[in-house]
Amino acid sequence: MTTQIILTFVVLGITILLFVKEWLRVDVVALCVMLVVAGTWDHLRQLSRDPSFDVLTPTEGEESDPSKAITAALCFAGAIALAIAGFPLSISLMSGAVWLLFL
Numbered sequence: 001m002t003t004q005i006i007l008t009f010v011v012l013g014i015t016i017l018l019f020v021k022e023w024l025r026v027d028v029v030a031l032c033v034m035l036v037v038a039g040t041w042d043h044l045r046q047l048s049r050d051p052s053f054d055v056l057t058p059t060e061g062e063e064s065d066p067s068k069a070i071t072a073a074l075c076f077a078g079a080i081a082l083a084i085a086g087f088p089l090s091i092s093l094m095s096g097a098v099w100l101l102f103l
Contacts, residue, residue, distance in 0.1 A: 075099040
């Protein structure tokens with residue numbers, strides 16, 4: 001398994017756990033499930049050719065720097081930790097986005 005697949009399963013597991021604990025609404029869970037297939041542009045181009053997937057975004061774009069994946073995962077985990085600790089979800093996720101801007 002690649003690190004992207006493991007990270008995808010971790011995010012999906014956290015999303016399902018938060019939904020089961022009733023800390024997330026159904027529409028937020030649906031959004032997270034839709035984003036599970038997100039990946040590199042090359043991966044999205046391969047998925048767009050497969051007739052069993054519907055890719056709604058254009059498959060044009062630059063390759064991102066893979067070294068930033070760990071930083072992004074830590075910022076997201078910190079945002080989820082804030083939400084679990086009792087902070088409002090909007091404040092928690094905005095904090096994670098701000099962390100990404102400064103790191």
